[in-house]
Amino acid sequence: MRNRNIDKILLSVEKPARYIGNEYNAVHKNLASVEVRFAFAFPDVYDIGMSHLGIRILYDILNKRDDTFCERVFAPWVDMEQQMRRHEIPLFALESGDNIADFDMLGFTLQYEMSYTNVLNMLDLAGIPIWSKERTNRHPFVLAGGPCAYNPEPLADIIDFFLIGDGEEAINEIVDCYKTWKYSGDTDRQNFLKHVASIEGVYVPSLYEVSYNDDGTINAITPKIDSLPHIIRKRVVTNLSSAAYPERPIVPYIDIVHDRAVLEIFRGCTRGCRFCQAGMVYRPIRERSADRLVELADKLVRATGYSEMSLSSLSTGDYSQLEQLVKILLEKFQEEKVALSLPSLRLDSIDKSLLERIQSVKKTGLTFAPEAATQRLRDVINKGITDDDILRTVEYAFQQGWQSVKLYFMIGLPTETDDDLYGIAEMARRILDVYYSIPKDQRGRHIDITVSTSSFVPKPFTPFQWDPQDKIDRLSYKQHLLQQQLRMKHVTYHWSDNRLSFMEAVFARGDRRLGRVLAAALANGCRFDAWTDYFNYDGWLKAFEQCSINPEFYAGRVRSYDEVLPWDHINAGVSKDFLIRERERALKGKTTFDCRRACIKCGIERWEGVCDNANAGTL
Template sequence: MNNKLALKDEILLTIDKPARYIGNEVNMVRKNPEAVKIRVAFAFPDVYEIGMSHLGIQILYHQFNLRNDVYCERVYSPWPDLHKIMKEQQIPLFALETQDPIKDFDFLCMTLQYELCYPNILQILDLGGIPLKSANRTDHMPIVIGGGPCAYNPEPIADFFDIFYIGEGETVYDDLFDLYEQMKEDGSYSRQNFLHEAAKIPGLYVPSLYEVSYKEDGTIACFQPVYEDIPTVIHRQVVENMSESVYPDKPLVPFIKVTQDRVVLEIQRGCIRGCRFCQAGMVYRPLRERSLEMLKEKAYQMLTSTGHEEISLSSLSSSDYTYLEELLTFLIDEFKDKGVNISLPSLRIDAFSLDVMSKVQDIRKSSLTFAPEAGSQRLRDVINKGLTKENILHGAGLAFEGGWNKVKLYFMLGQPTETIEDMKAIGELAEEIAERYYEIPKDQRNGKCQITVSTSFFVPKPFTPFQWSPMCTKDEFLGRAKIVNETIKSQLNKKSIRYNWHEADVTMIEGILARGDRRLCNALIRVYEKGGIFAAWSEFFDDQIWQDAFAEEQIDTDFYTTRARQEDEIFPWDFIDAGVTKQFLLREWHAANEETVTPNCRQKCAGCGAMKYKGGVCYENQN
């Protein structure tokens, strides 16, 4: 063994969970690095247990490695114990498959799932020996690419990436790799030339090739490309036929327990529901289903190749999958007697769902989840939840009669137009659900009722109808949580109800980063330099680090959070066409303020614009 690897082995014996860094998992791809033309390091800017649970990387890892000329490897954020050692001993960050330094790769791709992971982007670059800012990189350094949901507003991290991939990863990576190979072979490659040509590929945004100017009030005056031959609008790339798209049949199996330690079967992409707070429900439109035959085949292949004892059906709203009953019948008949559990997130709680869950879950151990998001019907209409109190109480009653006694309720505080009555309604709804349980004869109950109420705090995300809405302040968030807490404590069945809420200071940082612009980049560097990595983890989040960094860069954080937006304001993300049009989002913003419900996509087309991906006619183009 060479000295480099021996040193790593010696170090790994001194840190927590060394299996995070050794690779060699079941189904890991092995190739000869000398026999490929392109090496890709795919990074997840969080710890191994989180990154290994992410379906997107599994899909692209499989897709990239289907190419004989590409070797895709993985890298995750080193935990603080190893981070410290690597900094002190100047050990370069390495990929798991070959243990080679990532600075020697052609591409470094990162998936951007959560804003609080942004300091870990800088950690990966820094430990990898790659300059933090794109402008400081040479021709011999990797091309750094970011994608995923946070790429729908890439501006707060624009300085750190060479390219942002806008849309679904299965679409244009082959075009990018082919361009890279061609320019390397014909001698025309330079970093600048390659990025210029890459910017012409649909869905690829090269931030260094765009300029932004600001008005005196701090809002954006103009955003435009520096060359005439690159697009002014970046169009999101979409997989139109999910049944023919690539999907792994041999997913990686981790050595240690990870967050989602199971086979994940994505049954569809997109959502018909139209909740006005939900970014995923907007940017993943339109709904696209995988065929029943494909899902049956992939379920069998993945369970056979991994040995996992659980399979989870993944989607934003699983109950809306057309062939759900047939798929579940197949999974139960095929795998239940083989000790395979079936996980069913994102189901509406109705008679069919409860019947299925009773077959695949241990009712005494499991809990059911409802996400009303708002306590009152008025506010549920504002957010277009499409759920009535009668729906909730009926579903809870069916569950209690079926043997369940544990219910989790998820709400969001601080949404537009929220009143004190709306806040109190959260506790009152929990009480009504508890009362529904105790209406059941005592000899038919399964012990005491356990209701857990959780509230997060609302962040108006890009490409949602609420992107014009201001956020609450930290004190306002906490004040609203106090009202909910006091209401719950005043209920007759308060001993059956437990309440917890999200950290308000974390939410404020999320809001700044979700809605920010390029002026935040230097502040993020300061956060990293002050030790602000793993900010998504409560034990490592330090609000003072963030406040100091913003102050040093003279960032007015209220500008990004509590300020109301004008309807004609240019947003930092307006140069992206995410499918849904700004006109549609504005109509929905007006409908929210009028407390008007918009039917879901199967009831009536609302003309959001996303049907253009399926050959449909956009409502906007008819006017």
């Protein structure tokens, strides 16, 4: 039961509905009849966390079990945290209002590095020691998964165990393993951790020893027990059509970031953009069948009452039956007045007559992410889009009356020169020219081009994992140059905070020595770091100083191919050989084709029965 004190403070915080739970389709269970209480945590505010699909999938799977009750918990917003600390209210679960510290398991999803301080803060608010070695049987086991778990090391001393890869199947095995341990009468937490480490995809960092070289690089990462694997292989769900999918998703009361029904059409991506971690670690590509998607779409609309549905994937246009699926859904939804959204859609990938009926296109206008403005640099990053693709599509769009174009680029990519930056302004200029070349009576009355740049962050398991990030000064110079170059009528330029990208780069490729920095940063007041208003750079710098750690060691250093990387004991599917090969091709400006044409031997082809495209086709 929720504490009456909570009700009292709710009226003094922003959006109190973030903390009440009880949404339509939220699950409630009789506590007397459940054996395992699982709290699923998203280390950011409710509005962000509830927009995330993974939490909904695992919530559904766990709650289908009669023996388990899975609840949700999010990071209380700053105002709520203040009230909770003042009134000594510990972190509580949304469904029951019970204290998180009393749960059996607490699972975090790690979607971005800059949420790590929130993980620590949530543990602290729950009254759970932040260091795993200080936890006792009075505390839950703390686990974590999600894309950032591919380099689990910065949180190695904080999280009891990680799940690497897809969670749909492994989560059940973990709960089964926990029950077996709990009922065995064994009270040694270490014994459970040893058991759970035998599940494929599970990594228990405290059971691995890291040794270092004199220069601070890693010498070796070795298991402390002989029976443990030297390399932890990620979990892969091979058949998405038969995998569990939440058919009755929770419908939040407040307006969350993605307030619509979400249909995941496929997982993985075959394009092989060299900067993209998701494109590498979610391999291989696995589609849900169109039949299953149509069936799900119907159920989702009925169970939620949403008037918008979005198709979700890394690159919507690559779904093999997209046109057919969109046609069926548009027809089906016409009467029910459900709008269809297709984010990350390449406009060249769909029939133009369907385009006009798509909600996301109507609402946000045209969006392109060429990432780099010159063909040379696009070849380096293997982004297979040409100037012509873009110009042809905007011409068509302007003729149809569209008036706004958004362009997304990265700055600081390997091999980038000033010419590549001038290219960004050049592209904006050429798009403007296209607009003006259309007769006045055949185009919209306004034109509005938005250029946004983010600063490149090298990520683990990408061909650029050995590359340094540009120094802050260098990135700021580039942004300054762009500000000048983009001083054009009808063009707006947005850029990102380089200090934030720097911190992201440190933790993306960090090792377990950084755990102390996280604790120090939290003590210095850092949290909600991904929110520009709350990002406290001084707090971070001070934390590095307090721990005598140089952040440049992680972000700004060239690593050699033979250096032991902090994530070398994780097998994400793509092999190191492949990543080296891709990096070498990148430096030569050589592209690699989409692997549905022919297998490019990324490494996952060696896993039996996992990839449909494995070893297929010829070069």
